[in-house]
Amino acid sequence: xxxxxxxxxxxxxxxxxxxxxxxxxxxxxxxxxxxxxxxxxxxxxxxxxxxxxxxxxxxxxxxxxxxxxxxxxxxxxxxxxxxxxxxxxxxxxxxxxxxxxxxxxx
Numbered sequence: 001x002x003x004x005x006x007x008x009x010x011x012x013x014x015x016x017x018x019x020x021x022x023x024x025x026x027x028x029x030x031x032x033x034x035x036x037x038x039x040x041x042x043x044x045x046x047x048x049x050x051x052x053x054x055x056x057x058x059x060x061x062x063x064x065x066x067x068x069x070x071x072x073x074x075x076x077x078x079x080x081x082x083x084x085x086x087x088x089x090x091x092x093x094x095x096x097x098x099x100x101x102x103x104x105x106x
Contacts, residue, residue, distance in 0.1 A: 005036075005040065011044065014041060018045055024054060067096055071089050073100045074096065077100065
């Protein structure tokens, strides 16, 4: 049995509306209009290849970076192997950022 959650008209409408304004508010609006969950709308948009996940940013508006990624940058700047810096990922993130940039935030 083929369970069809969306008609062709709904599919076209969802994609068109989302492409006009690709944000969470549009997803919420579509979910309410079509009596579907936001997860269902996101799933459909994903299957259609148009959904863009909202990117997370830190409190200061930066893209988040892991400590391990910072250690890799430090190793590259110092021309060392990441393995040579074992344990550095336990340092405070602010310290790792200083090592990467060579300057403090103050």
